[in-house]
Each structure stands twice: as C-alpha cells, then as structure tokens.
Amino acid sequence: MGRFASTASLYEHLRPPYPSEFFRSVAQKLGLSKRCGLIDLGTGPGLLALGFAPYVGRIVGVDPEPAMLEAARRAAANAGHALTLIEGKAETLPADIGTFDIVTIGRALHWMDRDQTLALLDRLVARDGAIAICASFSATDGRNPWLDGYNEVRRRWSPAQLWEEAGRGTRTHRDLPAFFRGSAFQPAELLSVETSHAVSVQDLTRRTLTYSSSSPDALGENVEAMLHEVEERLVSFSRDGMIAETIISTAQIVKR
Template sequence: MGRFASTASLYEHLRPPYPSDFFHRVARKLGLSRESSLIDLGTGPGLLALGFGPYVGRVVGVDPEPAMIEAARRAAASAGQALTLIEGKAETLADDIGSFDVVTIGRALHWMDREPTLARLDRLVARDSAIVICASFSATDGSNAWLDGYNEIRRRWSPTRLWEEAGRGTRTHRDLPRFFRGSAFAPTELIAVETRHAVSVQDLTQRVLTYSSSSPEALGDNVEAALRDVESHLASFHRDGAIAETIVSTAQIVTR
C-alpha cells in the first residue's frame, strides 16, 4: 500500500481548493485550446487534470497509487469529463506515450527521482510547450491566524521521519531552479491567485489526515487523539462552526 492510500477518500474534498479563476488565468497565459493535450503527473484524485480539462482536448493523468487512480476515475465520471488514467510512476512511462503541450505537476515533484524525471520530461514536453508546477495552500502571511498552531500540532503528532520528508518536499517545491539546474528547462513566470473561503471546523480538522506525514496510516492508533487536539485548537477561531481561510494557488511555468 502506498503512502497516500489512506488519504485518497479525503484528499479531493479537504485540501485547499484551486479556484476556477486559477485555471482560466493559466490556460489563457499558455494559449490552451481544444487542440491542446495535457498530462498531469502525480495526478492524485485528478484536481489539476479535471480543472484544466475544459481548456484542452486531451487529458492524461498518471499516479502510482491505485486508490488515487480510482478517486480520479470517480471524479471524472461525476464531472462528465474524459480522462485517460495510467497507474504508474512518471519516471517509467512508456516511450510511446508521445509528447504533450502541457505537463502539469502538483505537490508531487519531491516524490519523483530527479534524473529519470528530467529525462522523461525531455520526451514528454513538446517543442515550445511548458511544464506547470502547481500548488494550492493556506497563506502563510499571517492572514490565517489559526495556521501556525495547526501546523505545530501536526508536527507534534507526525512521526519525525515523515515530518522531515514533508519539509524536504516543501523545499523542493520552493527551489525549482535547483531541481531543473543542468537540464533543458528553467522556471520563468509565476502565476499566483489568492482567494478566501469559509471552511468548517470539521473539514479543517479532517484535512490533517490528507497529508502523508499525518495520514491515518502515519498516525496509527493516535488518529482520534490528534484530531481532538486540532479541533480544540481551532475552537477559538471559528464563527458558527466555520473558519475563514485565505488560499494562495500558484503555477510556476517552466520552459526550455
């Protein structure tokens, strides 16, 4: 069982969402059309693949976790979108898959082996096309007053090894020039969209379980205790059971 198997049923509904304006702005910047093709590596439940789906003609999602592939399949059916799904790692995709106008990657790059991933991207990215590294997260500028305590509780309950892995993942996402150094690719423009929404205390508490470092598998017998700790912390921040959250959604465009 993969590290995200126990999070698949929660991930698509509880992670900070990508707003519709995010997909519109990125699609417009890249000049996407129904003639365009897109492959989403580490697709999870298909958040990026389905978000960009209306702007392109062909979408492929790739993920090594069977539970995530099944979640993406259900989401595509619910949305009435055509989505080709491949269970496997980005690094080992078959050569005959061809090239694409856009390659998207969410918060998955740090799970991929750098050298084989760069070699595969060199084949996947069509001439004059782009890689788009995406993320959507709670703003860390102080606008989410509950966030620091929330993350401290996650750190306290997470196994040290997994928390350190999560930290390395964040650093990889922030230091894309280092990841692509020596390759044919380099980061260029960053698109950022900030939105606000209300999230229930229950959903924000349960969101803890969608991260690999604090998944049900990682927490084991401590799941209920950890959730009680988080819920207790959030109690002083909600109004009528809901908490205001500022979300930042980013797309780092990477080109040859």
C-alpha cells in the same frame, strides 16, 4: 499499499482547493485550446487534470496509487470528462506515450527521481510546450492566524521521519531553479491567484489526515487523539463552526 492510500477518500474534498480563476489564468497565459494535450504527473484524485479539462483536449493522469486513481476516475465520470489514467510512477512511462503541450505536476516533485524526471520531461514536453508546477496552500503571512498552531499539533503527532519528508517537499517546491539546473528547462514565470473562503472546523480538522505525515496510516491508533487536539486549537478561531481561510494557488511555468 502506497503512502497516500489511506488519504484518497478525503484528499479531493479537504485539501485547499484550486479556484476556477486559477485554471482560467494559466490557460490564458499558455494559450491552451482543445487542440492541446495535457498530462498530469502524480495526479492523485485528478484535481489539476480535471481543473484544466475545459481548456484542453486529450487529458492523461499518472499516479502510482490505485486508490487515488479510483477517486480520479469517479471525479471524471461525475464531471463528464474523458480522462485516461495510468497506474505507475511517472519515471516509468512508456516511450511511445507521445508529447504534450502542457505537463502539470502538483506537490509531487519530491517523490520523483530528479535525473529520471528531467529526462522524462525532455521527451514529454512538446517543442513549444510548457510545464506547470502547481500548488494551493493556506497563506502563511498571518492572514490565517490559526495556521501556526494547527501545524504545530500536526508536527507533534507526525512521525519525525515523515515530517522531515514533508519539509523536503516544501523545499523542493520553493527551489525549482535548483531542480531544473543543468537541464533543458528553466522557470519562466510564476502565476499566483489568491482567494478566500469559509471552511468548517470539522473539515479543517480532518484535512490533517490528507497529508502523508499525518495520514491515518502514519498515525495509527493516534488518529482520534490528534484530531481532538487540532479541533480544540481551531475552535477559538471559528464563528458558528466556520473559519475564514485565505488560499494562494500558484503555477510556476517552466519552459525550454
């Protein structure tokens, strides 16, 4: 069982969503069309792959976690999109998989071997293609006043090693020039879309379980205790059981 197996049933519904404006903005910037092929590395439940589906033709998702792929398969069927799914690590993709006009990666780079991934991207990305490193997260500039306390509770209940791994993932995502340094690629442009929505206290509380550092597998018998403390922190910020959240969705475009 992989690190995200116990989060699969929650991930697609509770993580900060990518809005439709985000996919439209990226598709327009890259000139995507039905002639284009897309491969999503570390696809999870297919959030990026299916979000871009209306703008491309061939779509492939890759993930090592069977439970995530099953969630992606259900989501694709419900949305009526053809999605080819491959179980395994991106670094082990067969050489004959071909090239793609766009390679998308969510918060997954820190799980991948850098050298192998750079070599993989060199053969996956079509000559005039692009990589889009994507993320969607709660704004950290004070517009989500509940966020600091929320993360403080998560950190306290998370095993120290897993919390450090989560921090390493954030640092990798923020320092993409270092990741691509010395390769054929370099970051070209950052696209950012801001949206706001209302999320229930219950759903925001349960979102903690979608992160590897505070997943049911990581917390074990402490799940309910952590959820209770998170909910107590959130209630004072809620109105009629709902909390306002500002979300920032980004795509770092990387090209040759």
